[in-house]
Amino acid sequence: MLAACSGGSSSGAIDTHQSIKGQHITVLLPSYAALPASMIKQFEAKTGVKVTLNTASWDNIHTQIATASAAGQAVADVTEFDWSWTGQFSATGWYEPLGSVLGKTASSLSNSADFTKDGKLMGACYSNDMRIGMYNTSMFAKAGISSAPTTFGQLDTDLAKLKSSGASQNPLALSLSATEGTSTEWYLLTLMMGGKLFDTKNQPVFDSPNSIAAQALQFEVNAVKNGWTSAGSTGTDNVGADNEYLNGQSAIQFAAHPGELDQAETPGQSKIAKSAAYFLEPGSSGPGATFGLPEALGIPKAAAHKAAAATFINWMMEPTTQVESFKALGLLPCNTTALSQVTGSDLKDGGLVRQETAKLTALFPNGAPAWYSEFSTQAASEINAAAKGNVTVPAAISAIAATARKLANGQ
């Protein structure tokens, strides 16, 4: 079908001055970022542009974009644009650069660098997603632990206590299935331990079996062996791991998102309403680094209503819209004005989130390369195999590094 639909793409610069009233645009977002109907109505009333909002799982959106774009079509006028797609979609040329669309607004958005390739801004950041730790205070109290761990040494001791005291059968929620969430958790652990994965030329720096990345993977394998993480976590993705924590099965998770505390304290959405708390990601000798996974909006080159799409994106970048979407969906704003407002007053434990934000570290110093998706798939598969005991940690690290080197060198 892909082949049958192939055709030329309708590319061209976005004319933001043309009349857009009465136009009808489609917007494709992940289900967790589905804007409430009331917000969409506000935009429609303000601009006269009708919006159809379609949602899909995050993984599925990439497939939909790839299928449509390769056939010269646009899956929607505005689509999700993840930080990890920047290199790939920049190389394919499927998206319009947004520099002229956003104008001065671009400078008020944090994380714009994550969506910039070769000087061109490809996505407008709407979700300042990052990773922060969360723990269950009741389980910690039951195990006789008074505070959250700040180092990996403390973490090991706490996990052993949580398990032996019966506070939690499997106290650590980890994603270890062969999916994207597993790779990102391993990147996060590596950064938390003070390591790095790539140099400025995107060459891997973790080949050695003693590298910090190898230690991070060993930590995950040991977590399964020690029963800190359930054996079934080799089939758990990041959403599943998050649910383990929210359902009160696990006491600790590293991959929580800012705004999750609100969700955890809402009885309908969690079973740990009075026991959830953030903590700074632990490190080797004190709180460690964290990792940002910002998400943006992009306009496919084949989109039918680019000017209306640009108006929608500009509306989404406004501080008021971002604060509102934080209140409705828990998405931390990228707009710096909105971010200050949210972390200053609206966000629960905003001070801790601000502290964690200060520890954000880039995975790729020069932005995600075009081959990121292929690398990430292979990394997740090897981590999954190591967690299952099918390969050793050094063998898995060696295979991941070999894949990265091969891809970075264009082989």
Added chain:
Amino acid sequence: VTSVPETAPAAAPAPKRRRRVRAIRQRGEGWLGWALCLPLIVVLGLFVFYPLLLGLQMSTQSLDYNTGATGQFIGFRNYVNVITDPETHAAALHTIGYVVIAVAVELVLGLAFALALRRPFRGRGAVLALLILPWALPPVVAGLLWSHILDPGTGLLNSALYQMGIIGHYHAWLNNQWTAIVAISFVHAWSVVPLVTLILLAGLQGVPDDIYAAASVDGASAAVQFRRLTLPLLRPAIAIALTNGTIAAFSIFDQIYVLNGEALSTRSIMTQVYLTGFTNLNFGLGTALAWLLTLVTAIAGIAYIRSLSRAR
């Protein structure tokens, strides 16, 4: 006597005319046949053969969007690359595992269910309706359902086997490569068994009861009747069931994806096609691999159809 020479020449053109009329009628029927088949030909042409041919064209082009898809003709290079890729070898081996296990399970269970359902009994309709349920479920839903059953901590399978004393401790079935392949094959077979049962049941109901009555009179036991009568007479139905089961097993994807993600140890060729095309954006390589899978599936299908022709 005199009338003979008169009638003989007059009778001669009659068969000719009849032949001509028959030929015209046959031509008319031929056209009618083509006209009736035309919608099917158009639909198949547009939605099957045209995309297949375009896919074949794509498979001979450089279409790696990560490095800049040039669309340049590169002959069979994509085919050589996928055939020599160790990941393709592993995926092919896993796929063969899925096909062999799933098709064997489907045939054995399908035949058992068809035999059990052959004779009318009270509630047969309800049993048939229930039997169809797994087939009606979307593969992703079936995968999710089984992921709970196979869960190492809370799954029904471990609990049942443990309580029956078959296992001494709970197992993570999907963590070991071969138990994972067997488990996924069973989940796939679970969805396809209803179809196989229905095909075989239809075949069984076409076998006249008189043959069995005669065999019984001749003293043939139930086992002999099954071996000598049922199986040979079911051969066409078995060939159709095998063709369907094999094609479905070669294309296994959803259950693997839901139960074990993109794990290297259980990837099928279809998983590899998906990753190559839609994750790595190398459509040239992906379509080459898809074409190879199509070829292998077609060969298996033709083999079954030929065996069906021989059975007739």
